[in-house]
Amino acid sequence: MPRRSDLKSILIIGSGPIVIGQACEFDYSGTQACRVLKEEGYRVILANSNPATIMTDPDFADRTYIEPLTVDVIAAIIAREKPDAVLPTLGGQTALNLAMALHARGLVGVPGTPELIGANAEAIATAEDREKFKIAMIEIGLNVPVSGVARNIEEALV
Known part of the structure; x- marks a missing residue:
């Protein structure tokens, strides 16, 4: 995907707690995405409820929120940070469900709100x-x- 100059900041929704041996791919892919997006010059905002993941390391995002992954919490982060885009595809079913709930409320993926990227x-x-x-x-x-x-x-x- 070519770099998009219309996006300056991206909110990544993590997957939250994982079971040992399951879903660690979300932490790995999220960590890699944070690293690459920062290298490309984007401001990376991360929301994840699991402080034990690698992606919540302070070096991977410009701003990290370790908060419950609920619609209200993510909506508050969006209101505070005003990201240009939200990337839910790195947080598994949890992040996809949140993205759809935010979309249903008109908070993402509609004109005047952060764009849903990835899907x-x-x-x-x-x-x-x-x-x-x-x-x-x-x-x-x-x-x-x-x-x-x-x-x-x-x-x-x-």
């Missing part, structure tokens, strides 16, 4: 909905397994 709300919604995802894959020519949606046991047995 916009439409892409996240498509990826989260199995039927929409299947249709999107078929539309671009990918083979998908035979599947369907069952809303009850009777539909599943057909």
Whole structure:
């Protein structure tokens, strides 16, 4: 991705606490993203509720918030820091859920608010909905397994 001169500051939403042996890839990818974005000259703001992650090391972000990862807390960080963009794709399901909740409140991804980068709300919604995802894959020519949606046991047995 070419450097975007229209963005000056980026809020990265971390994944929060992790289980040993699971989800450490979010900490690693988040750490690398912080490092690269800072090297590219962006002001990096990090929100993560887990102080034990590598990405909360003071060297990786210009401003680090170790706070609960809730919509209200992230909204307050956005109001205070006024980032140009929010990058939720490095924080796993926690960050994606927060991004969608912030979008539903009109706080990100709509004109006059920080842009969602990495994945916009439409892409996240498509990826989260199995039927929409299947249709999107078929539309671009990918083979998908035979599947369907069952809303009850009777539909599943057909």
